[in-house]
Amino acid sequence: MKFDIVEISEEELKNFTAVQMQLLRTAQKSKNELVHKMEKELELFKKLVYTDDMKESSLLAQKQAELQAELDYQVEILVEQYEYGMQLSEPFIPENPDAGKVGYMVDYSLPYTDRYNIVKEYYLSITDPTERMNLYAADEVAKDYLSSYYRTLYNVLNSYSV
Secondary structure, eight states: OOOOSSOOOHHHHHTOOHHHHHHHHHHHHHHHHHHHHHHHHHHHHHHHHHHTTOTTSSHHHHHHHHHHHHHHHHHHHHHHHHHHHHHHHSOOOOSOGGGGGSSSOOOTTSOHHHHHHHHHHHHHTOOOHHHHHHHHHHOHHHHHHHTTHHHHHHHHHHHHHO
């Protein structure tokens, strides 16, 4: 997918988290749909103008300008929503300098069920059961991040190891 809703370099794109990438893809998809809708509406209007033998009229140019102004307005809203979402997707790490050293997203604004699923998916991606359990048992960030869910996830991960 080509991204032109906001100016972004390939290097920045490579550093996006899954959440940030989804925000960008959603915003771009919405913009593409708006452009497609505008083009269809303009094509229909063009056919009507030509059918009425008014191709020398300025109506087509006026309609195109009107549709372009509406498109610009709608894209501006999409960009604002995207930028706001990107600000929210930045992990909030209170008083835990080790949080950036783990392999999963640490975002304390998420509910515990989402945190649990993120950490679970990360640890289940480790194929060696012994390594998985050793890493999880040593993960101090997960203890703080998951709170009472830490023990539950330990038991779940351990059941995959048997």
